[in-house]
Amino acid sequence: MKRTISTLVNNNxxxxxxxxxxxxxxxxxIESITVGITENPNVSRMTFVVIADTMNNIEQVLKQLHKQVDVLKVKDITDESIIARELALIKxxxxxxxxxEISALVNTFRASTIDIGRESMTLQVVGDHNKVEALIDLLRPYGIKELARTGETALSRSSKKALAEPNRLSLIN
Incomplete structure (x- = not known):
């Protein structure tokens, strides 16, 4: 089973x-890891997407993470309402x-062209894992020369219920 674990750690x-x-x-x-400094330069957020055999194994790892000296907070956010994104650069x-034809496809996914060469294009897509995978699958017939992905990073939502509107997110409490 796939689990998403968010960890705040000392930036050491x-x-x-x-x-x-x-x-x-x-x-x-570990399927993916993202690490970056938070609003506090002394603290980093690590987001892990891991494959676990059982829930008992995840609970053991969470307990061991809590014992680490530089770990400030650990949370399994898999079953929470979260915002998760991944970045991919695709040449x-x-x-x-x-x-x-490629530009029309890219626009459909709200991706962008960030470089054009004589015989290649480099594209950038940001979205959830499924969106990134879908675009990559559609681009395969053109020939993927290079691919770089960040892995998933995630935060808990501000509210349990959210209403998506075009170009903005309205929160309902």
């Missing part, structure tokens, strides 16, 4: 290594006669 060297080592010792497959084969 070696913290990522110690935490990933903990996952490795417990035989967890594809794109001859001039194909660019109009």
């Amino acid at each position: 060297s070696g913290v990522l290594n110690r935490i990933t080592g903990l996952f490795a010792r417990r035989h967890f497959n 594809i084969v794109a001859f001039p006669e194909q660019r109009g």
